[in-house]
Amino acid sequence: MREIQHFISGKANAGHSGRHGDVYDPNTGKVQAKVTLGGEKEVADAVAAAKKAFPSWAASNPQRRARVMFEWKRLIEANIDEMAKLLSSEHGKVVADSRGDIQRGLEVVEFACGIPHLQKGEYTEGAGPGIDVYSMRQPLGVCAGITPFNFPAMIPCWMSAVAIACGNTFVLKPSEKDPSVPVRLAELFLEAGGPEGVLNVVHGDKQAVDAILTHPDVKAVSFVGSSDIAQYVYSTGAAHGKRVQAMGGAKNHGVILPDADMDQAVKDIVGAAYGSAGERCMALPVAVTVGKKTGDEFVERMMDAAKALKVGHSTDADAHYGPVVSAAHRQRIEDYIQMGVDEGADLKLDGRGLKLQGSEDGYFIGPSLFDNVKAGMKSYQDEIFGPVLQVMRAETLEEAAALPSNHQYGNGVAIFTQNGRAAREFAQQVNVGMVGVNVPIPVPVSYHTFGGWKRSAFGDTNQHGPEGVKFWTKIKTVTQRWPEGEQEDSSFIIPTMR
Secondary structure, three states: OEEEOEEEOOEEEOOOOOEEEEEEEOOOOEEEEEEEEEOHHHHHHHHHHHHHHHHHHHHOOHHHHHHHHHHHHHHHHHOHHHHHHHHHHHHOOOHHHHHHHHHHHHHHHHHHOOHHHHOOOOEEEEEEOOEEEEEEEEEOOEEEEEOOOOOOOHHHHHHHHHHHHOOOEEEEEOOOOOOHHHHHHHHHHHHOOOOOOOEEEOOEOHHHHHHHHHOOOEEEEEEEOOHHHHHHHHHHHHHOOOEEEEEOOOOOEEEEOOOOOHHHHHHHHHHHHHHHHHOOOOOOOEEEEEOHHHHHHHHHHHHHHHHOOOEOOOOOOOOOEOOOOOHHHHHHHHHHHHHHHHHOOEEEEOOOOOOEOOEOOOOOOOOEEEEOOOOOOHHHHOOOOOOEEEEEEEOOHHHHHHHHHHOOEEOEEEEEOOOHHHHHHHHHHOOOOEEEEOOOOOOOOOOOOEOOEEOOEEOOOOEOHHHHHHHOEEEEEEEEEOOOOOOOOOOOOOOOOO
């Protein structure tokens, strides 16, 4: 059986723990590989390799680092079909969606190719008599990323590409559920000319996470996952003197006004709610309709659209989405559907119990749809992370906007309308970090920045874009003078720039 090992100092590494985890094919429910699970010793080995590689990599000029990024980009593009199939086999998302996963990560690698410009400092000539002031952005050292199962290519690239381009070295701890693509990305980085030890991969569970968070040589940690774990990562990492950004859960809303283009809104929301089986932190699992007529029409048309979706094997080119990642996760989603029923929501479509011929043991679940969901329901307050759309009814835009604004999560929100003034005021006032106007999944492009508010993010710096460069660097400011002639007397007061 295939064994997926750590990747440390440019080569496969079996580790020391002797522990292994099963890697399943969600389409069949069968074990397809074993992954080595590391802990404190494996993390220490990876950090040591990264620490050894840091001085020369940090000292290399930004053009040199950019050339490696350009070649890494080329190799990812050349191998995207192979990686997409591999990703689908472990995650369950359809191959076209896996290509999108890789492509969105690739866009951040493209962004990182501009590091010679992005890492420039500032300069002030003549800040005082004969005095110039300038700043420089310097790398932190050994950095780490802890990434979730739902985007095993995109999120590792979000973190590692910018960090490495800035001159840091990196230890990646991907999800043990779908670990092959992160290793493949590290192999391609080495092939692109990246030095050994600059990008390392350690597989593991909480043991590996805790080892990263407490290791004295790890200077910064980026995390994406559930909010409870994000808060733990943030507090533990910060307590050990690390810079931390920790992205948590989400419950994204789509507000539909009476003047919305209903054809487009239904088309957009069916993809945003059910695509990738709802396993996206930027999925749109809540639709808030304004006015009874709008709600009735939306629910009727959404039911027709959801019924037309094809759930299939991840290699089925005609399937809209595939299985969820694990049997445990499927059970969790089904439990939330039952919770919604018990709480009194109106279950219009029930996706539980779906079996595909020839793949009866796969982790499939059909599209589910609730109407008349209320704000006090736990099934609404929690993140379900599955192909479940909850419809809520509001009488006014103000009432609708209050739902995402008051929710514990604040990752993304969307509004569907043809009224520019309403959209502008909504975008300004809603208490959420990322807003889409007639855009159902408002994930910013790579040269902007990604991050939510409230319990969707811990820390004050977002992922990728200029914010990413700030997170992975520290600023140094130099005030310089080259005096001529007689030396001035020493001053015992704080210097000014008069």
